[in-house]
Amino acid sequence: MNKKDRVIMNDEIRVPEVRCNVDGAESLGIISTDAAMEKANELGLDLVLIAPDAKPPVAKIMNYGKYKYQEEKKLKEQRKNQVKIDIKEIKLSVKIAENDINYKVKHAREFLAEGKHVRFRVFLKGREMSNPDSAKDVLLKVWSMIEDVAIMDKEPKFEGRYYNLYVLPKK
Template identity: 65%
Template structure:
């Protein structure tokens, strides 16, 4: 049920006539046959792992593969912890939106920006509005004037198919 299959070749799976063999602590065994490299690994109680199959000759390393995999997974988990997930909230508008509706949508956008979320404003163009995408850009410029005190424009208002999109991000908070 593992979502990412391990495709690393180990021990008997390595079927090259000759391989360049490296030891766990940097020991160089030189170019040897696969069977000889496997015998060295078994004598040391370790695994023979193919690390560079495209090299001439292919490069194998003698190591404790279980320990190596454990350390790799641990590093990946640490990196994932330090990543910051960016959440984008989308606010849909129309060309014929009333000012009180604009104010209501802007109020929500400001709440999202205060929560450190990115906001994408989308104006949907219907029917004949498609021939005048500039009207959608004007709606977004009106909105920008209302949010520019708390946001930075990430992407300018730009027509994309049936939509005119604009993305804003929160202004960095000043650290005291």
């Protein structure tokens, strides 16, 4: 646990006075740390330093265990509601045969129908690097075969030894 995530509470609070609030109730204003600790003990709760850099620091009297549990529950809920995007990659070459293109496009259509994103990659070998436009031509040929079921995210792009085309399913 790094220093930023560490929570200062109860006897660890070393400032003379704090601006104190009670969880779900009134504000006690600026009082001494000892008085705030007594009030917290009286209520059977924790004194937690919320804004240690403020002048004076802000502390809250709360049930810290319950608070931490609620925060973890919120984080879990957020993670559960996240949508994981599946990206399928289909590799092609500059000298690919027509029937091979058809076969790979058929698979791409299946992936798009399932709602997956598809990345087409054409790898340029050796002397093919001298003419990268041939790879772009292959990708544009593939695009013309799937444009009825897909949306082109970006124009075909040359990156390193690959020419990439990224497509998304139509809604």
